[in-house]
Amino acid sequence: MREWEQELADSVNTALRARQLTRVRELLIDHDADQVVRLLEREDAADRAVMYRLLDRDRALDVFELLNAGMRAELFQGLRDEDVTHVFEQLDPDDRAQLVDELPAGVAQKLMSGLSARERELTAPVLGYSKGSIGRHMSTEYVRLLPHLTLGDALSHVRHRGRSAETVYLLPVTDEQRRVRGVVGLRELILGSPDVLVSEVMVEPKFAHATDDAELAAREMVDAGLLAVPVADSEDRLVGVLTVDDASRILEQAEDEDAARQGASEPLGRPYLATPVLGIVRSRVVWLLVLAVSALLTVQVLGAFEATLEQVTTLALFIPLLTGTAGNTGSQAATTVTRALALGEVTKRDILVVAWREVRVGLILGSLLGALGLTLGTAVFGIGLGAVIGLTLVAICTLAATVGGAMPILARAVRADPAVFSTPFISTFCDATSLIIYFVMATWILQL
Amino acid sequence: MREWEQELADSVNTALRARQLTRVRELLIDHDADQVVRLLEREDAADRAVMYRLLDRDRALDVFELLNAGMRAELFQGLRDEDVTHVFEQLDPDDRAQLVDELPAGVAQKLMSGLSARERELTAPVLGYSKGSIGRHMSTEYVRLLPHLTLGDALSHVRHRGRSAETVYLLPVTDEQRRVRGVVGLRELILGSPDVLVSEVMVEPKFAHATDDAELAAREMVDAGLLAVPVADSEDRLVGVLTVDDASRILEQAEDEDAARQGASEPLGRPYLATPVLGIVRSRVVWLLVLAVSALLTVQVLGAFEATLEQVTTLALFIPLLTGTAGNTGSQAATTVTRALALGEVTKRDILVVAWREVRVGLILGSLLGALGLTLGTAVFGIGLGAVIGLTLVAICTLAATVGGAMPILARAVRADPAVFSTPFISTFCDATSLIIYFVMATWILQL
Numbered sequence: 001m002r003e004w005e006q007e008l009a010d011s012v013n014t015a016l017r018a019r020q021l022t023r024v025r026e027l028l029i030d031h032d033a034d035q036v037v038r039l040l041e042r043e044d045a046a047d048r049a050v051m052y053r054l055l056d057r058d059r060a061l062d063v064f065e066l067l068n069a070g071m072r073a074e075l076f077q078g079l080r081d082e083d084v085t086h087v088f089e090q091l092d093p094d095d096r097a098q099l100v101d102e103l104p105a106g107v108a109q110k111l112m113s114g115l116s117a118r119e120r121e122l123t124a125p126v127l128g129y130s131k132g133s134i135g136r137h138m139s140t141e142y143v144r145l146l147p148h149l150t151l152g153d154a155l156s157h158v159r160h161r162g163r164s165a166e167t168v169y170l171l172p173v174t175d176e177q178r179r180v181r182g183v184v185g186l187r188e189l190i191l192g193s194p195d196v197l198v199s200e201v202m203v204e205p206k207f208a209h210a211t212d213d214a215e216l217a218a219r220e221m222v223d224a225g226l227l228a229v230p231v232a233d234s235e236d237r238l239v240g241v242l243t244v245d246d247a248s249r250i251l252e253q254a255e256d257e258d259a260a261r262q263g264a265s266e267p268l269g270r271p272y273l274a275t276p277v278l279g280i281v282r283s284r285v286v287w288l289l290v291l292a293v294s295a296l297l298t299v300q301v302l303g304a305f306e307a308t309l310e311q312v313t314t315l316a317l318f319i320p321l322l323t324g325t326a327g328n329t330g331s332q333a334a335t336t337v338t339r340a341l342a343l344g345e346v347t348k349r350d351i352l353v354v355a356w357r358e359v360r361v362g363l364i365l366g367s368l369l370g371a372l373g374l375t376l377g378t379a380v381f382g383i384g385l386g387a388v389i390g391l392t393l394v395a396i397c398t399l400a401a402t403v404g405g406a407m408p409i410l411a412r413a414v415r416a417d418p419a420v421f422s423t424p425f426i427s428t429f430c431d432a433t434s435l436i437i438y439f440v441m442a443t444w445i446l447q448l
Numbered sequence: 449m450r451e452w453e454q455e456l457a458d459s460v461n462t463a464l465r466a467r468q469l470t471r472v473r474e475l476l477i478d479h480d481a482d483q484v485v486r487l488l489e490r491e492d493a494a495d496r497a498v499m500y501r502l503l504d505r506d507r508a509l510d511v512f513e514l515l516n517a518g519m520r521a522e523l524f525q526g527l528r529d530e531d532v533t534h535v536f537e538q539l540d541p542d543d544r545a546q547l548v549d550e551l552p553a554g555v556a557q558k559l560m561s562g563l564s565a566r567e568r569e570l571t572a573p574v575l576g577y578s579k580g581s582i583g584r585h586m587s588t589e590y591v592r593l594l595p596h597l598t599l600g601d602a603l604s605h606v607r608h609r610g611r612s613a614e615t616v617y618l619l620p621v622t623d624e625q626r627r628v629r630g631v632v633g634l635r636e637l638i639l640g641s642p643d644v645l646v647s648e649v650m651v652e653p654k655f656a657h658a659t660d661d662a663e664l665a666a667r668e669m670v671d672a673g674l675l676a677v678p679v680a681d682s683e684d685r686l687v688g689v690l691t692v693d694d695a696s697r698i699l700e701q702a703e704d705e706d707a708a709r710q711g712a713s714e715p716l717g718r719p720y721l722a723t724p725v726l727g728i729v730r731s732r733v734v735w736l737l738v739l740a741v742s743a744l745l746t747v748q749v750l751g752a753f754e755a756t757l758e759q760v761t762t763l764a765l766f767i768p769l770l771t772g773t774a775g776n777t778g779s780q781a782a783t784t785v786t787r788a789l790a791l792g793e794v795t796k797r798d799i800l801v802v803a804w805r806e807v808r809v810g811l812i813l814g815s816l817l818g819a820l821g822l823t824l825g826t827a828v829f830g831i832g833l834g835a836v837i838g839l840t841l842v843a844i845c846t847l848a849a850t851v852g853g854a855m856p857i858l859a860r861a862v863r864a865d866p867a868v869f870s871t872p873f874i875s876t877f878c879d880a881t882s883l884i885i886y887f888v889m890a891t892w893i894l895q896l
Contacts, residue, residue: 006797032654225693245673262783280809284780285813302764317750332735350721372740
């Protein structure tokens with residue numbers, strides 16, 4: 001958000017507070033849909049509905065399409081029935097399907113049955129695929145070509161059918177049985193000679209299957225720099241097209257989730273300022289409780305060594321330093337590997353390769369820190385405590401890096417979210433094990 | 449990466465180990481450029497160069513364009529001079545400019561002077577903008593239209609000039625002085641009637657300035673669902689076009705950075721498996737040292753309370769639980785706000801709004817955890833210690849959430865990376881302050 005947008009946001013907010021709706025409308029009128037969206041995202045649900053109703057119909061639809069799924073459903077509940085019916089009819093089939101997921105079943109059913117036959121027909125295939133699959137995000141409004149058309153005829157076909165399609169920049173080529181045979185970019189259609197056949201310029205299609213994991217397919221598509229990919233059913237028959245803007249949305253949502261879970265909370269599902277305080281509490285409280293309860297383990301561990309602590313109270317001074325360092329080393333490894341998994345750079349079969357890399361990384365880091373700990377510790381507290389701290393650092397860094405690197409992959413292998421099993425759990429695990437290692441080292445070296 | 453790709457990767461690796469280069473070439477030949485990239489990303493620099501040299505020239509170029517900046521420069525150093533010259537000449541100007549940044553100055557200069565006059569001319573404007581600006585990522589090969597053309601003439605113009613352009617799907621419209629007046633999609637050009645004027649179908653351009661921050665502009669473009677935006681100089685004259693694939697790359701790199709820094713390390717700049725072990729160590733060691741040294745603060749704090757600890761050793765048992773909870777609460781807030789900043793949902797002017805939200809969130813979370821701590825603590829250790837733990841939890845959760853929420857915004861305000869100043873530093877800060885609060889509470893309530 002730029003400086004002037006921020007000022008605009010302040011003016012809108014002031015006008016909303018004062019209920020000067022004509023002023024709000026004036027402020028909104030000159031701005032693009034995406035700017036209006038950024039303004040909506042800063043207000044609470046009630047004000048959002050007020051602002052939205054001030055937009056004229058066409059722009060309202062553009063704005064609606066740029067909102068995220070959670071906000072769309074919430075907004076729907078604040079609109080009049082006729083507006084709801086209008087927006088629902090005009091939405092793209094994939095957006096409509098996602099909205100159906102978010103709405104109460106009764107409302108969704110009523111809206112679906114109010115659709116025109118054609119729109120219902122376009123939406124049904126999308127709803128047939130499970131959440132999290134590409135099928136749920138594909139567009140069913142596309143223009144397909146047949147291989148034996150000339151480019152000239154193909155271009156006329158696009159002219160004739162292209163108006164309602166989600167994209168005409170990538171054109172799937174199928175045989176008569178709708179089996180995907182290739183793709184042609186609109187660019188090739190324009191630049192090629194009109195009497196050349198589609199089959200001569202089409203390229204091997206990079207297509208996704210409708211049941212494929214949405215995040216994986218979207219990532220591959222964006223990595224390959226494609227504007228769209230055809231989506232096929234299990235028999236390679238064309239059922240839709242996934243466009244780059246839908247792919248970007250899928251990835252942004254996945255990254256929201258990863259970022260939140262690495263910070264030990266659930267994604268808010270809507271922009272920060274648009275989320276009520278209790279909504280934020282809800283996104284964090286379960287995590288915080290689970291982590292606090294599992295941290296009771298550290299109380300147990302320390303309780304077991306209470307006698308040692310009473311003998312040498314100085315040992316307590318290093319507890320936060322050691323658990324903190326273990327936690328940092330573990331989350332460094334976990335974050336790196338979680339990101340590598342998300343980008344498809346590492347798969348579950350790489351677990352041993354990753355673990356062996358992290359053993360070496362951890363050992364090197366631990367030796368560096370350990371040498372420092374030994375030197376400083378010896379200088380201030382004598383060789384005994386210095387040795388305990390140094391050796392503990394070597395051991396916990398090696399262990400933390402290895403576990404931190406392996407854990408996200410293990411999580412993926414059991415089909416859990418790597419981000420969940422990584423940073424937050426690893427720091428609890430590291431806290432407990434580093435305490436055990438520390439006190440075992442201490443009793444052994446200091447002969448307590 | 450899919451199952452079969454993983455198997456392919458294993459076969460390639462085996463063949464490379466056995467130096468069966470013909471076999472490697474056979475394995476690579478049938479796959480798309482993006483699949484070859486995923487295979488390259490799993491090997492070390494030397495094997496990567498070997499594999500790359502086995503590709504035929506055209507495909508080699510496609511592959512090169514999909515590699516990230518760090519890997520491109522590294523690969524360049526493993527190729528023969530003639531290949532280097534060929535690839536450098538064929539690259540898009542923006543990719544070439546980024547490569548120049550990564551190469552040793554001498555090498556870069558030699559390559560630039562070897563370019564054809566036209567390619568040098570296309571690259572120069574990109575190199576004129578600073579790193580991190582949109583200008584550095586824009587494409588200077590575009591097709592622009594004049595407003596008084598008919599759509600029919602415009603289409604012929606695209607046919608004539610479109611072959612070498614980075615995109616023809618978005619066509620900037622300028623006046624004779626190259627000032628941006630609007631944009632037309634190729635779709636509108638095709639679907640409209642040939643005798644309509646460009647000025648009648650063009651829409652208000654959403655354009656970026658070449659000096660704009662690359663991440664911000666890319667985010668806005670992707671959020672608005674655009675395939676490209678015109679890039680203009682300070683006088684609104686067209687200098688290039690930013691395409692959605694470049695925008696996605698910019699965002700992916702920004703997210704790599706955020707993810708790494710939230711996990712207290714530097715981004716690797718290349719895929720995990722392609723990074724040598726020492727490279728991984730390098731990305732983590734400075735952070736780990738800085739955090740360990742700042743954790744010496746906790747040793748100081750505990751040292752100050754050593755007498756109290758000797759009186760009531762039981763107090764030590766709760767240290768990791770309390771510092772851990774403070775760290776978790778702080779990083780929950782920091783992660784959420786850092787992500788909101790990255791998405792442009794929150795700006796530096798929102799600091800008070802955010803802080804006030806986090807005070808309330810922290811207080812609610814702290815009260816819940818505090819009640820639990822009070823109950824459990826009293827049950828096991830008596831009312832005195834129970835009260836200390838309960839009240840400490842309320843105080844540290846409130847403080848940690850507030851500081852965690854405000855810190856990333858403060859970092860942004862002083863132009864530092866919010867991710868750096870958020871999670872890692874916050875956990876050290878939380879460790880130290882929660883210890884102080886804990887021991888002050890303890891001396892006060894237990895009257896030590």
